[in-house]
Amino acid sequence: MALERTLSIIKPDAVAKNVVGQILSRFEGAGLKIVATKLTQLSRGEAEKFYGVHAARPFFKDLVDFMISGPVVVSVLEGEGAIAKNRDLMGATDPKKAEKGTIRADFADSIDANAVHGSDAAETAAVEIAFFFPEAHIYSR
Ligand code: CMP
Numbered sequence: 394m395a396l397e398r399t400l401s402i403i404k405p406d407a408v409a410k411n412v413v414g415q416i417l418s419r420f421e422g423a424g425l426k427i428v429a430t431k432l433t434q435l436s437r438g439e440a441e442k443f444y445g446v447h448a449a450r451p452f453f454k455d456l457v458d459f460m461i462s463g464p465v466v467v468s469v470l471e472g473e474g475a476i477a478k479n480r481d482l483m484g485a486t487d488p489k490k491a492e493k494g495t496i497r498a499d500f501a502d503s504i505d506a507n508a509v510h511g512s513d514a515a516e517t518a519a520v521e522i523a524f525f526f527p528e529a530h531i532y533s534r
Contacts, residue, residue, distance in 0.1 A: 394474040398428070398531075399512045400521035401470050401479060405463035406506035408432075413466050416496055416509065419482050420470050429522075429531045430468040435461050443524055452505070459505045467525045471533060476518055479511040 403416050417427060435443070440460040447453050470479055484495025487504045491497040501508040512518035522531070 396471070396473060397475040397515065397518070398469050398471045398522055399476045399479045399518045400510075400525065401468045402510040403466040403468075404506065404508055404510060405459065405465055406502060407500050407508040408464050408466060410500065412500050412508075416500065417466075417468070419496060420468075420479070423472075423478055423482055425470040425472040425475055425478060426534065428469050428471045428533050429526045430466060431525075432464050432466050433525075434464045437461055443521070455505055469522050469526055469531055476512055476515060480513070483509050483511050 401420065403413055407413065407416060417430075420427065437457060440457045441448070444453065444456055444460070447456065450456075472478060482496055484491030484497040486497075486507060488497040488501035488507055491501070496509050497507050512521050
């Protein structure tokens with residue numbers, strides 16, 4: 394397995410529920426290192442750009458409205474196989490389909506308010522990380 398980085402977003406629903414620490418603990422418990430993190434609130438323009446790949450999808454406006462509805466915690470996670478590991482920890486996009494014990498099964502309410510986002514591949518991870526963090530603000534260790 395290769396050493397990878399992935400982008401994680403703890404979405405407004407999970408921040409509002411005050412479960413940021415519990416979610417970050419799961420990343421650390423699985424051996425992922427938090428090498429960058431910040432609490433921020435996305436503007437509409439930022440959310441539209443970040444999710445640009447979904448611009449033509451029927452759920453795009455609801456997704457953007459939700460993502461700007463409150464602060465989010467954006468982090469870079471680093472570790473062996475970090476992209477797949479984070480996706481396993483998150484569970485299925487739709488919390489109704491997420492396996493027991495996953496972040497979405499435990500903390501998410503709906504497909505939009507689904508607690509977390511994680512990069513789905515190495516190429517998207519690189520783009521998503523650069524969207525939020527300059528290399529100089531990432532502390533590999
Ligand atoms: P996320 O991993 O952040 O990537 C895009 C988001 O769109 C996804 O999680 C969901 O929160 C949201 N979404 C809403 N409806 C759908 C859908 N039908 N398929 C995929 N994603 C959806």
